[in-house]
Amino acid sequence: MLLSEGKKSYRRYQYRLGAEYLAPLLQEWRISLSGKKVLDIGCAEAGVLCAFMEAGASCTGIEISINRLLTGKALAEQKHLAGLQFIAADFFSEPLKPNENPFYLITLRDVYEHLPEKQRVLTKLRSLMGAETKLLITFPPFYSPFGGHQQLLQSKLKFLPYFHILPPPLWGLFRFFIARFDKNAGCLKEIEKLRNYRTTIHSFLKNAGLHGLNIVARKFYLIRPSHHLRYHLPVIGGNIIGKIPLLREFFITGAFFLLEKKR
Numbered sequence: 001m002l003l004s005e006g007k008k009s010y011r012r013y014q015y016r017l018g019a020e021y022l023a024p025l026l027q028e029w030r031i032s033l034s035g036k037k038v039l040d041i042g043c044a045e046a047g048v049l050c051a052f053m054e055a056g057a058s059c060t061g062i063e064i065s066i067n068r069l070l071t072g073k074a075l076a077e078q079k080h081l082a083g084l085q086f087i088a089a090d091f092f093s094e095p096l097k098p099n100e101n102p103f104y105l106i107t108l109r110d111v112y113e114h115l116p117e118k119q120r121v122l123t124k125l126r127s128l129m130g131a132e133t134k135l136l137i138t139f140p141p142f143y144s145p146f147g148g149h150q151q152l153l154q155s156k157l158k159f160l161p162y163f164h165i166l167p168p169p170l171w172g173l174f175r176f177f178i179a180r181f182d183k184n185a186g187c188l189k190e191i192e193k194l195r196n197y198r199t200t201i202h203s204f205l206k207n208a209g210l211h212g213l214n215i216v217a218r219k220f221y222l223i224r225p226s227h228h229l230r231y232h233l234p235v236i237g238g239n240i241i242g243k244i245p246l247l248r249e250f251f252i253t254g255a256f257f258l259l260e261k262k263r
Contacts, residue, residue, distance in 0.1 A: 007045070011075045013229050014047025021225040022048060022109070022136075023055045029217045029258055031134055033057040036104035039128070041091055042111035046072035050080045060085040060103070062096075091115065092124060102130025110226075113139040113147075113199040114190070122211040126261065134216065135259040140224070142198045143249045149194060151230075152187040153178065164191060171195070201248055201255050208259060217258040218242070224254025 026033065034056030040049050043061030045068055053059050063069050066088045076084065089095060091111075106128060115121045125135060140147045148164025150157060155178070157163065163174050178188050208215065220242030221235065228235045242248045242255070 007071055008075065011045040011047045011071065013226075014045055015051050016047075016229055017109075017225060018048035018051025019054065020229075022107075023051055025219065025256065026105075026136070026258075031105065031258070033105070037101075038105045038107065039096075039103040040107045040109070042108060042114075043086075044068050044072070045075060046080075046084065046086070047075075048107070048109060049084060050076055053080050053083050057105075058083055060087065062087045062089055062091060064088070064090050092120070096128060102128065102133050104132065105134050105136060107136040109136075109138050110140065112137050112204070113142070113194060113197060116193075116197065118197075118199070118203070118207055119211075122207055122213065126211055126213065129261055131261060131263075133260065135213070136256070137204075137259065138254060138256045139199055139204070140253055141201050141249050141255055142194060143200065144251065144253045146253065147194070148191050149187070150191065152184060152190070154183040155181060157182065164195060201242075201252065202245060204255070204257070208257075212262045213259045214262050215257055216260050219256040220248065220252045221254035221256075222251060227253065 023033065033052055036057050038049070038052050038057040038059045040046070040059065040061045043049055043063050044065075046061045049059040049061050061069070061072070061084065063086070069086045069088055073081065073086065087095065106125065112118075112121065129135060142148070143165055145161030150160065150164055152158070157174065157178065164171075166174070175188065175192075179185050182188075205215070220238040222238040222241065223233050223236040225235050227233045238248070238252050241251050
């Protein structure tokens, strides 16, 4: 399988994110991966799962894109493949049975904001959780500087914060420019989906409570780890801003939550 340098680079980014930030953060939260079953929903090329495997976990990844799973398999080392299970499926139709030998940790890393029907998402997640299962969800709040995922663009607009939250008439001008001139105009569909879903910290916390999920731990970033790994920016925490309801929606670029079922 012939792989581009871009795919290899992105897979390395995933692995470093898992090894250098997510696994240490879980350890900080007293979540040990050694000997535990982990499910990663929207695992992409499974770089994070390979990092979790090296921390001792037994890992399953669900990914809707077969090509991304094949890329992950091609780039994984043999020691990783021995303990990895891949499932090519849509999250809502995945074949795992609720509460059957439940996972210790379920993760959605920057996936939640892309999924429609948030009530249905949380209902599905809760059905997969056992009494001791922990759920890790991370996402960039929609109203944050790059909450529209404009970093996917290949024009100078990728460096312009907040334009994704503009009202329809002004957004229409940006939409026209992207569709006409940006080399990655294909991502416009995803940006518009995010505009429709508008995932916020407030709505997430409200929905989690309605679905019987407790927040065990949380961490906020003004500049999140992925921006450090991909753009060489310094990681800057934002837990103080994260306590202020309105400000956090506009300035927190990464919200990380660890949840469990209410007891």
